[in-house]
Amino acid sequence: MSTTQILIAGFGGQGILFSGKFLAYKGLMEDKNVSWLPSYGPEMRGGTASCSVIISDSPVGSPIVSTPDVLVAMNLPSLDKYEDAVVPGGTIFVESSLIERKVKRTDVNVVYIPATKLASENKIDTLANMIMTGKLLETLGMYTDEGVRAALGKVVSAKRADMLEVNVGALELGKNY
Numbered sequence: 001m002s003t004t005q006i007l008i009a010g011f012g013g014q015g016i017l018f019s020g021k022f023l024a025y026k027g028l029m030e031d032k033n034v035s036w037l038p039s040y041g042p043e044m045r046g047g048t049a050s051c052s053v054i055i056s057d058s059p060v061g062s063p064i065v066s067t068p069d070v071l072v073a074m075n076l077p078s079l080d081k082y083e084d085a086v087v088p089g090g091t092i093f094v095e096s097s098l099i100e101r102k103v104k105r106t107d108v109n110v111v112y113i114p115a116t117k118l119a120s121e122n123k124i125d126t127l128a129n130m131i132m133t134g135k136l137l138e139t140l141g142m143y144t145d146e147g148v149r150a151a152l153g154k155v156v157s158a159k160r161a162d163m164l165e166v167n168v169g170a171l172e173l174g175k176n177y
Contacts (some may be wrong), residue, residue, distance in 0.1 A: 003056035004140065005065045008129075009082055010074025010095070012040055012049045015129030018155065019072070020051030022133060026142075026151035027055035033061035048077065070140070072132055073099060074115075093136055095128065101147050113141055113177055119170070127170035134174025 006023060010016050017038045024036035033056045040049040052065035071086045072093045073079035079092075079099055086092055088107040097114035113135050115128035137143035149173055156164045 003054065003058065003060075004069040004070060005068045006053040006072070006136075007050060007065050007068035007082060007085075008053070008056070008072040008074070009048070009050040010072075010129075012047045014049070014074050016040075016049040016074065017051050017124065019129045019133045020053045022130075022151050022155050023053045023055065023136075025154040026137075027053075027146050029150040029154070030144075030147055032056060033058060033060050035060040036146035037063040037065075050078070070136065072136060074129070074132065075099065076101065079103070091139065093132055093139075095132060111135060113174065115174065118173060118177065122169075122173060124166060124170055127167065129153035130167050131174035131177070134171035135177055136174075137171070138175040143171075 008016050008020050020036055020038060021165040024034045024124045027034040037052040040047060052063060054060045054065060067085055067087050069087055069090045071082050076099050078093060083103060083105060086108050090141040092103050093111045094103060095115050096112040101111045112128035113132060115131040118131050119125050119128040148168065150162055152167050156167060
């Protein structure tokens with residue numbers, strides 16, 4: 001029986017909730033039990049945002065992730081706030097083009113990825129979140145082309161259908177980093 005508790009955190013406008021929704025739909029498309037719980041400050045864009053996602057082989061009892069197996073920190077305040085909450089042996093993904101400090105803990109796995117820089121270099125400035133998500137899926141052994149495309153088909157709206165392949169490219173960029 002496998003359960004992965006993921007916490008994604010950063011500033012509003014970084015696509016935190018979109019990444020979480022994508023991961024939840026990916027789990028659903030793969031017949032997993034999932035929970036998706038968004039949280040954001042009153043400021044919205046520029047304020048704080050976080051998203052708890054649980055992907056499990058068994059029913060999810062509570063959507064609250066207080067001790068994540070995986071933390072995606074998209075900004076320094078998020079790393080500062082949630083670093084100590086990650087379970088020993090868990091994984092912390094750090095957006096290293098925005099966060100200069102290193103993770104202080106030695107009992108977790110750490111992946112540094114300059115997602116914002118990679119997004120800018122590849123002219124997909126708004127998709128640093130999906131680059132991080134691609135790296136997360138690859139690192140956790142959860143990346144499948146079918147699952148990625150199925151989930152994106154659910155979260156990319158019909159009026160933004162032109163962004164489907166761009167999102168696939170961002171996920172692959174993260175996967176291959």
